[in-house]
Amino acid sequence: MLRRRRPIEPEAPLTDGVPAGMRIAGAWSWRLLAITAVIGVVIFLVMQLALLVIPIFIAVLLAALLQPFNGWLQRIGWPKWLSVTASMLALLGVVSGLIWLVVSQIRMGLPALEERAVERFDEIVGQISSTFGISEDEIQTVIDDTIGQFDLTDDWFVSGALSVGSTVSEVLTGAVLALFTLLFLLLDGRRIWTFVLGLLPKQSRKAVDGGATAGWLTVTNFAKVQIFVAFVDAVGIGLGALFLQLPLALPIAVAVFLGSFIPIIGAVVTGALAVVVALIFIGPVQALIMLGIVLLVQQIEGNILQPLVMGSVVKVHPLAVVLAVAAGGFLAGIPGTLFAVPIVAFLNVSIRYIASGAWRTRPRPTMDDLAAITHVDDGRGKKTP
Template sequence: MIFGQRSRARAAAAARAAERPAEPDIDSVQPVARTVAETVPPGMVIAGAWAWRLLLILGVLGVVAWLVIQLEYVVIPLFLAIVLAALLVPISQRMQRRHVPKWLAVAISEIGVIVAVGALVYLVTTQIIGQYDSLRAQTLTRYADLRGFLTDGPLQLSEQQLNDAYAQAVDAVQRDAGALLSGALSVTSSLGHVLTGVLLVLFSTLFILIDGAGMWSWVVRLFPRLARPAIDGAGKAGWTTLQNFVKVQVLVALIDAVGIAGGAAIIGVPLAIPIGVLVFLGSFIPIVGAVVTGTLAVFVALVYNGLTQALIMIAIVLIVQQVEGHVLQPLIMGSVVKVHPLAVVLSVAAGGMVGGIAGTFFAVPLVATLNSMVKHVASGAWRGQPEPPPPAVPADAAHATRRPNPRKPTR
């Protein structure tokens, strides 16, 4: 009996063992396929994460650049007003610290700029009108010399060939009279845009001088609360850099203009004051502006004074530019605008491609300001800073908006 039970138990155990799956051979097991994300190397994952974020940033910057180009008649005067305000705000604040009323300090700063620009225009116009007769005579003389060089020089052109070329030029002008008329209308329209832009610059500068801090506080409050200290600190750092850049650039441009215009006046080159004004304006475009305006000064000396004075003018321009490049730029500009010279050249080139002359003018201050803002955010100096306070409300406005307390009815 017991023997039979043991046999049945062994049979049941054998049956259960037969039903149990066999142990797999480790060498014959095929690896389970992983997901695609798991097969990507970690370095590629990090590069992809950076790539789409950079593409998003570039897309946003592209949209902003497109909007700036479309609204150039508003954006350019606004940028110019900001640059001008960066120069005038310290002057206005200095007068206010000496107990000058704010409205008077703002008025003196704004009117001072208008008077300075008007004085420059008056000096340039006066010199051009005063030297018109002599310039006209010298121009005709140089034209005759050019014709003589073309006929008697290596080219050996005949008078008939020169007259035919002149007649062809006149015919081309007459055929393109319609284009010239449309160009004149375009110039008229451009003059209207220029006048509108001048008014926008003056009004924008005025309001920045009056309430620039309040407008910036309003801009900061558009951002999330946690980001406000970083935005406010970056904006203040960029504004400080822009102020220093404008002050130093005005000093450097003034030294360049006085040096080149003074040298031109000493050797008797005509239009010394207009040349100085062009050099002053061109110096705000680093590297490129000085070369272009210096070349113009040499060309005027060559046309109206001859080869000897032109060579002397080249020496004057080179000396001034060497002083700027090796003395003024490292000692004065280098401590303010910490941007590599290659970055300056590339920014000027990119600004010229995008915005023309205005782009070359605003490229370097924009790059310097953005560089300062990015460095401030990356440094983390804004962490732990309190949220900037809301813009102050004038006492009269606060009193006007305060609700009067109703009087308690008397019994």
């Protein structure tokens, strides 16, 4: 009697017995690891090519700042070459003027500053001597011994001079490269971007173009807002220093202006500089008054000015700002702190715009388009950034 053979059952797939949640987590994990590896390689290359990347980033930020002025000149009938020339000359004029003002103020006030520094040092030594019962000779001996711990030999001065010379050479080279890059970004920025888009797969060009345009609008508005906020900070703290008759009030104001381009941290450091100058050269009461002026200016900036002039499109959460500045400083020093927030703002809006799919119907977004996509429902029917 013939028996029917049982059909051979197919082997169970390898995924049997593995929960679906674990399979999904595994799939996401290796993708995240791949993305992290790519980001790590990019950061490593940027750090290795810092002398090339930093001037390019500076040129991009300056182009974002000058583009509105350059575009306005072209709209009123100026030829492109003339509008670009005027924009570059305006930038060089402002920078040169600030440097000249600071240097001239320092040269004028240096003799009085040296005299006041010596007087203040003697006052501090006298206070320490009377408070702790230590003679001034003993204090001077401690100071001399401390200075003697440093090996200030001829070799030290030679190596220091070589280091300074190398740094100056790098700065000058970077400045020339930044100006050269800025010139071509203003002249042929769109053509350069079209060339970059041509290197991407055809199906992704429209989305990348829309996202990059959204990010560029954000960085442009961010630059305009930051220069206004920096100007207000510099004027407020500079007038306070002038009112208290601090030495070098104008250089302090310029330092505040430049430091304000590093959000939160820059304002804190430059404000502390003004307070320290007041403490050393005038006294503790004036230092407390200067501290109050700095805090008042910062509160006006953070609670009144920024909500008025900085829309939701360019607004970045304070925690994101602090983390971005810290990460940028850790990876690239002072230039990293300067570029961190604009990069975060660019990525924030670009990714949102691409994820929203708005690029399919609006490949060249406006600020109104960005305002629409950068608000989300908070669950109570309200739109929040």
